[in-house]
Amino acid sequence: MSMLELRSLTHRFGGLTAVDNVTTTFEAGRIVGLIGPNGAGKTTLVNLITGVIRPSSGEVSFNGRTVTGLKPYHAAHLGMARTFQIVQPFSEMDVVDNVAAAILFSQPDHSPASARSAARPVIERVGLTPYATKPAAALTLAMRKRLELAKAIAMQPKIVFLDEVNAGLNSAEVDHASRLIRELADEGITIVLIEHLMKVVMSVCSRVIVLQQGRLIADGSPQDISHDPAVIEAYLGKKYLDKRQGHGDR
């Protein structure tokens, strides 16, 4: 059974259709890459699913239940977590409190004290233990991205949307994050990875969907996607495609 289902999901910002009639499903325990050129509507799509904005039309259902237009905090309680492309830590709180907040408000039966102790293993897992008592504002960008990831994991979600968690990281840090993402998928968490680094998409994802100008233009394995003319055109332009086909596929 598919865990998350989108039916004809559409969103318009005034005259601009940011997400255009997207229909697809996401299965449990898989890593799905969501790629597309800048402005393709990737983040808007995640915002629609997690309730940050309401769709103009279409439906979202999660575990067989219609959840279209629910509030973000409600999505969190149902088991959806996300990281923000532009990280949004609680900057004056330390790392422990940031992660503890994610535990305290996503799961019942926690007090601030019990959430703080439950936060420790999650912090250890993402490798932030040396910075545990540092305020989030004092962390480097790479550390803040890890903190976002820690908060998402701490919520014990069923599905996680990772919005460019690797942007701006060096290759060792990217490897660390990729390993962590694979581990999470092995635990049965569905991962939707919004990513510009094709190296990560190719090595981590088992399926890739491609958005362009709000429309879903391709859906398949990373290998298929990388040879799909529509995708190549979207990224590199029609001229490049014509030239390449004219000279034979090399």
Added chain:
Amino acid sequence: MNKYIVIAVILVGLGLTPLAGDTYLMRMATLACMYAVMAASWNLIGGLAGYPSFGTAAFFGLGAYTSGILATFGVALPVSVAIAGLVSFVFASMVGFILLRLKGHYFAIATLATVELLREIANSATNLTGGGMGLNIPRHADLDIVAEASVFFFAMWILLVLTALACLYVERSKVGFALGCIKQAEGGAEMIGVNSTFYKTLAFALSGVFVGMAGGVYASWVHYIEPGDVFDILLTVKPVVMALIGGLGSSVGAIVGAIVYIAAEEVIWRNYLDFSSGIIGLTIVGLVLFLPRGFGSLRLRRKVATP
């Protein structure tokens, strides 16, 4: 642990003032308690949640009129004050549910408008409030001056103790945690499961309840209220300044700030009658410019300087 000792010393110290038997001192202490209630209450919404409310005077006036009108029907002080608190709580929840969708300056102006709105209603509802003529509140019993001063002092003091307990509890509870998250990143807070509308509204309602009760005690204390007096904009501004003196986000700081402010205002007013407002104004400007996080931040700064 430190702040609990500080607050206990302050509350006990204030509670001992009637022993001096000086009605002037008791009057100042009553005022200090009243403003401490208001500053600590404002801190819940303005300091912890980061929503700059200018609605304090609305709750104060609403409480004053509720309790005052009940008193003219012969309702006893504790009952009328409790009802004043309840009315403020309900009013703040309703107003908060609507206005807390706004942020920053917009929220500040909208809350300021509620004060004006209630003032106009109090002015127009002549049958109930006496309108611009004001409302006389009967004395409950024949007490001598010292006894009456003590009754109202202890009423305000008990109210301050309740407010302090409530605020300290909120600070360390899940509610305080949620408010901190909302203040620092509201979008991020929603995303981890914080129902921000609920927590903001709760904070606003709690910030109204004790202020409403303080207004209720005030009405009986001064025996006469009028719209311009209990919906005075200074009742909104002073608690904000007091919370700033103590350091934003700390209820102990707000209470200390209120006492410091009331004492400073009195000293300046007595010695420099002509320039008193000017001196207070300059002090506030200096404070905001050089110590925007209040006197509490002095200790913090030193800690940063010596690693």
